[in-house]
Amino acid sequence: MIINGSEYRSVWWEHGRLQAIDQNKLPFEFAIAAFTDFQTVAEAIRNMTVRGAPAIGAAGAFGLALAAQSAPDDKFRTHLRKAHDVLIAARPTAVDLVNGVNYVYEQTLKFIPDYVHARQVAVLAANEFANRSSEDCRQLGLAGNAIIPNQARILTHCNAGALATVDWGTALGVIRTAHRKGKELFVYVSETRPRFQGSRLTAFELEQEGIPHAIIADSAAGYYFWKKEIDLVITGADRVCLNGDIANKIGTYEKAVLAKEHKIPFYIAAPLSTFDFGCTRGSEIPIEFRADEELKSVGGVPVANPASPVLNPSFDITPAGFITGIITRKGVFPPREAAQKVQG
Amino acid sequence: MIINGSEYRSVWWEHGRLQAIDQNKLPFEFAIAAFTDFQTVAEAIRNMTVRGAPAIGAAGAFGLALAAQSAPDDKFRTHLRKAHDVLIAARPTAVDLVNGVNYVYEQTLKFIPDYVHARQVAVLAANEFANRSSEDCRQLGLAGNAIIPNQARILTHCNAGALATVDWGTALGVIRTAHRKGKELFVYVSETRPRFQGSRLTAFELEQEGIPHAIIADSAAGYYFWKKEIDLVITGADRVCLNGDIANKIGTYEKAVLAKEHKIPFYIAAPLSTFDFGCTRGSEIPIEFRADEELKSVGGVPVANPASPVLNPSFDITPAGFITGIITRKGVFPPREAAQKVQG
Numbered sequence: 001m002i003i004n005g006s007e008y009r010s011v012w013w014e015h016g017r018l019q020a021i022d023q024n025k026l027p028f029e030f031a032i033a034a035f036t037d038f039q040t041v042a043e044a045i046r047n048m049t050v051r052g053a054p055a056i057g058a059a060g061a062f063g064l065a066l067a068a069q070s071a072p073d074d075k076f077r078t079h080l081r082k083a084h085d086v087l088i089a090a091r092p093t094a095v096d097l098v099n100g101v102n103y104v105y106e107q108t109l110k111f112i113p114d115y116v117h118a119r120q121v122a123v124l125a126a127n128e129f130a131n132r133s134s135e136d137c138r139q140l141g142l143a144g145n146a147i148i149p150n151q152a153r154i155l156t157h158c159n160a161g162a163l164a165t166v167d168w169g170t171a172l173g174v175i176r177t178a179h180r181k182g183k184e185l186f187v188y189v190s191e192t193r194p195r196f197q198g199s200r201l202t203a204f205e206l207e208q209e210g211i212p213h214a215i216i217a218d219s220a221a222g223y224y225f226w227k228k229e230i231d232l233v234i235t236g237a238d239r240v241c242l243n244g245d246i247a248n249k250i251g252t253y254e255k256a257v258l259a260k261e262h263k264i265p266f267y268i269a270a271p272l273s274t275f276d277f278g279c280t281r282g283s284e285i286p287i288e289f290r291a292d293e294e295l296k297s298v299g300g301v302p303v304a305n306p307a308s309p310v311l312n313p314s315f316d317i318t319p320a321g322f323i324t325g326i327i328t329r330k331g332v333f334p335p336r337e338a339a340q341k342v343q344g
Numbered sequence: 345m346i347i348n349g350s351e352y353r354s355v356w357w358e359h360g361r362l363q364a365i366d367q368n369k370l371p372f373e374f375a376i377a378a379f380t381d382f383q384t385v386a387e388a389i390r391n392m393t394v395r396g397a398p399a400i401g402a403a404g405a406f407g408l409a410l411a412a413q414s415a416p417d418d419k420f421r422t423h424l425r426k427a428h429d430v431l432i433a434a435r436p437t438a439v440d441l442v443n444g445v446n447y448v449y450e451q452t453l454k455f456i457p458d459y460v461h462a463r464q465v466a467v468l469a470a471n472e473f474a475n476r477s478s479e480d481c482r483q484l485g486l487a488g489n490a491i492i493p494n495q496a497r498i499l500t501h502c503n504a505g506a507l508a509t510v511d512w513g514t515a516l517g518v519i520r521t522a523h524r525k526g527k528e529l530f531v532y533v534s535e536t537r538p539r540f541q542g543s544r545l546t547a548f549e550l551e552q553e554g555i556p557h558a559i560i561a562d563s564a565a566g567y568y569f570w571k572k573e574i575d576l577v578i579t580g581a582d583r584v585c586l587n588g589d590i591a592n593k594i595g596t597y598e599k600a601v602l603a604k605e606h607k608i609p610f611y612i613a614a615p616l617s618t619f620d621f622g623c624t625r626g627s628e629i630p631i632e633f634r635a636d637e638e639l640k641s642v643g644g645v646p647v648a649n650p651a652s653p654v655l656n657p658s659f660d661i662t663p664a665g666f667i668t669g670i671i672t673r674k675g676v677f678p679p680r681e682a683a684q685k686v687q688g
Contacts, residue, residue, distance in 0.1 A: 027649045188655075191639060191648065193537060193561045199639065199648035207651050214653045215639055217537045219501075219562040219595025223631075223660040226597060251563025253570060254598055257605045287567075295535060295543065295559055299645030304535065304543035305371045307551050309558045311532075316567040 001162035002208060003030060009134065009167045010055045011062060013127055016069065018062040020050045023163055027204035038067040038083040045090035045097070048195065052164020053238040054133050057096030057273045060087045061126040064104040068122035073115045080105065092286040093247050093315045094238035095276040096133075103129050129273075130166045136271035137168035139329030144174030144234070144269055145181055147325065147332055152178075152231045155188040155221055158249035159201035160236025160269060170236040170269035172205055174327060179211050187213040188230060190221055192249060194294035194312065218251050225262045233259045234267045234327070240275045244320030244335025245282030250313055256322035265324040272329065275339050282317035290314045345506035345513075346552060347374060353478065353511045354399045355406060357471055360413065362406040364394045367507055371548035382411040382427040389434040389441070392539065396508020397582040398477050401440030401617045404431045405470040408448040412466035417459045424449065436630040437591050437659045438582035439620040447473050473617075474510045480615035481512035483673030488518030488578070488613055489525055491669065491676055496522075496575045499532040499565055502593035503545035504580025504613060514580040514613035516549055518671060523555050531557040532574060534565055536593060538638035538656065562595050569606045577603045578611045578671070584619045588664030588679025589626030594657055600666035609668040616673065619683050626661035634658045 001008055003021075011020045018035040024047070025031050033049055035041045041063030044050050050059045067083030068076075087101045107125035111118035148154070154175060158164075161172035169176060179185055187206055192198035199215045206213040216224070224230050233255050237246040246252075246268050259266035279285060292310035297303055304310070326338035333341045345352055347365075355364045362379040368391070369375050377393055379385045385407030388394050394403045411427030412420075431445045451469035455462035492498070498519060502508075505516035513520060523529055531550055536542035543559045550557040560568070568574050577599050581590040590596075590612050603610035623629060636654035641647055648654070670682035677685045 028646055189652070190563075191537070193535070193563060196647045199652070203649035203652035207649055214655045215648050216655050217562070217594060217639060219534075219537060219598055220655065220657055220660070222598035222601060223594060223657050224655075226661060250561060250567060254563055254566035254602060257566060257602055258598060261601045261605065295561060298642040298647060301643030301645050302372055303540045303642060304559050305547035305551055308533070308543070308547035311558045311560050311564065311568075313564055313567050316564070317570060 001167060001205070010163050011050060011059045011130065011166060013062055013123060018059065018066060020044065020059060021163065022049050023051055023201060024049055027200055036066065037070065038063040038087060041066060042086050042090040051197070052159060053094035053096040053236065053274055054165035054170065054271050055163065056091060056094055057100035058130040058133055058166045060097045061100035061104045061129040063087045064101050065122040065126040068108055068119045076112060076115055076118070080108065091288060093288045096273040099273045100129050133165060133271055133273055134167040136329050137165050137170060137173045140170060140269055140271060140327055141168060141173035141177035143329060143331050144327040145177045147267060148174065148178040148183060149231065150183045153186045153188070153229055155190070155230045155233045155255060156202060157190045157198060157235045157251055157255055158192045159197040161202055161205040163201050163205065164236060165271070170271060171234040172202065174234055174269050175211065176209055179209060185211055187211060188221065188224060189213050189215045190218045190251065191215055192251065193218055221255055222258055225258045225264065230264060232265045232267065234269055237268050237270045237274050238315055239279065239285050240268070240270050240326060240338060241279040241281055241285070242277065242339045243281050244323060244326065244338055246318050246323065247282065247285045247315045248318065250316050253316040253318045256318045260322050266322060267325050267327055268323055269327040272342055275342055277339060277343065282319060285317060288314045345511060345549070354507050355394060355403045355474065355510060357406055357467060362403065362410060364388065364403060365507065366393050367395055367545060368393055371544055380410065381414065382407040382431060385410060386430050386434040396503060397438035397440040397580065398509040398514065398615055398617055399507065400435060400438055401444035402474040402477055402510045404441045405444035405448045405473040407431045408445050409466040409470040412452055412463045420456060420459055420462070424452065435632060437632045440617040443617045444473050477509060477615055477617055478511040480673050481509050481514060481517045484514060484613055484615060484671055485512060485517040485521035487673060487675050488671040489521045491611060492518065492522040492527060493575065494527045497530045497532070497573055499534070499574045499577045499599060500546060501534045501542060501579045501595055501599055502536045503541040505546055505549040507545050507549065508580060509615070514615060515578040516546060518578055518613050519555065520553055523553060529555055531555060532565065532568060533557050533559045534562045534595065535559055536595065537562055565599055566602055569602045569608065574608060576609045576611065578613055581612045581614045581618050582659055583623065583629050584612070584614050584670060584682060585623040585625055585629070586621065586683045587625050588667060588670065588682060590662050590667065591626065591629045591659045592662065594660050597660040597662045600662045604666050610666060611669050611671055612667055613671040616686055619686055621683060621687065626663055629661060632658045
């Protein structure tokens with residue numbers, strides 16, 4: 001992605017370190033965070049310095065590569081296993097994290113007891129995972145372009161852009177591709193409480209790309225459906241199951257129900273790393289609950305009754321029956337067929 | 345309502361002034377604002393020091409009473425007409441404001457040219473409007489209690505409580521009545537972006553009343569519908585049309601669509617002042633758009649990309665077909681019959 005005229009990825013390996021755009025500071029400050037050990041990578045995933053399912057998948061992969069560099073020969077396997085478990089536990093819902101960490105873990109272990117080689121392979125495997133994820137998004141963008149009519153008014157939720165992936169984006173990657181192909185688009189950006197990934201990050205990416213858009217309150221989507229001013233919905237996903245059920249940022253399901261009521265197509269854009277071939281249905285997906293504080297204050301400003309309890313699920317499940325199609329690098333498929341098609 | 349052990353109304357007349365609980369400061373500070381002229385009352389309605397359809401109806405009524413006190417005999421009618429127009433223009437969506445101001449205006453004009461008497465009548469009429477509104481809510485609470493099962497898990501949106509009315513509340517008045525009748529209840533409180541009337545005000549009222557509840561993000565309601573953990577929805581309204589369409593806080597329509605999809609009853613609680621007998625359908629209701637800043641920052645903390653446009657509709661329309669019943673002081677009626685029944 002281009003930020004202030006320079007080309008960036010959301011996460012990348014440089015001089016033996018993981019570097020990442022600090023997504024908690026955007027768009028108000030553009031800062032690069034650097035990581036030299038897996039523990040701080042896990043913390044950056046937990047506190048959402050790095051967020052977005054494919055991006056945390058790549059960050060987890062690089063985190064395990066960092067762990068391999070510092071693992072002593074005599075405790076290599078134990079050290080790597082611990083890092084594997086800590087990284088995967090950082091956030092529960094996005095399967096990309098499991099897939100990224102597992103990929104580097106398995107590739108690296110193959111070279112034991114050649115520890116020098118194993119350490120090199122860890123970095124190579126992490127880079128390969130990240131490159132594949134980035135390329136996956138570009139292919140997915142091209143495939144998804146087919147379902148975007150010219151002059152489409154599109155609703156998206158949260159940030160499924162270049163920041164949420166290694167590069168290019170999933171839902172926003174499709175929109176980016178359609179825009180670069182010359183289509184006139186307008187994007188409704190729901191702000192995405194409690195952490196404002198829509199109003200902060202998606203709006204920032206759309207502005208950088210020159211795509212017309214407007215920020216709306218999460219609750220305002222229904223008004224624009226009622227006004228017949230939304231033509232389609234595209235969001236990303238944190239996990240896609242075999243039956244086509246998906247998990248994504250809290251609020252996605254509400255958009256899917258609204259789309260169904262208004263007979264508007266609802267698409268999910270997902271790279272290979274977001275498919276969970278071991279998950280048969282959405283009810284099996286673990287839903288992360290985050291801190292009450294996310295709903296109690298904003299940047300230190302209180303916004304809720306102090307003594308009141310909070311329920312803060314960070315994701316919800318959208319059943320396959322609400323999804324028009326899942327956009328993958330291999331094409332756009334009915335949700336129930338997507339896992340099989342993308343694997344083939 | 346009881347706040348910190350004392351009995352309050354949201355707005356009341358005292359020593360020739362209008363007094364009001366400052367709802368922008370709650371629940372972090374409990375402050376009473378006093379008004380001596382209609383211009384500052386209009387400003388308090390615009391900036392939401394006083395908010396909630398029935399509450400701004402009463403504030404508008406008292407605002408006109410203030411205008412009558414200061415209107416000179418020789419320009420009484422002109423002065424009163426100007427105050428009438430300024431107060432009604434303060435916010436466009438809630439018809440209660442029109443009804444409250446018009447009531448005092450019409451009662452007062454009857455006594456011209458007896459200006460001394462007219463000024464007294466203005467205050468009496470405003471007090472009468474406020475008292476009737478308060479009593480209306482109590483009756484409405486009793487009528488609505490019939491549709492609340494014991495152990496109901498209720499979703500509400502925004503604040504339709506004692507603060508939003510003169511006293512007792514509409515949606516929250518029903519919940520308050522059911523609670524005082526001994527029913528066990530749990531209330532999901534959606535925070536209500538952009539101004540957090542749910543997490544600030546409804547949560548505060550429920551805490552004061554000792555009713556179990558939890559604050560959720562606006563977007564999280566769908567998750568709890570999906571989990572089958574919501575038994576019914578009740579909200580207030582800013583306007584009820586002859587055909588049963590209603591306007592209410594932005595986000596209400598989304599809750600209604602979710603309720604329909606999940607076959608969960610969706611109720612509107614409305615006092616007489618919220619009915620617009622001149623409005624045939626929802627599409628006729630003017631929707632207020634509020635300042636971009638409401639979505640750009642929270643208490644001075646930026647939460648959105650600075651260069652991005654904002655669309656900030658403050659209300660939406662819920663068509664009658666999504667409404668199970670409208671709760672009024674005369675009973676709970678199918679939406680298409682409510683206007684006729686409540687008037688009779």
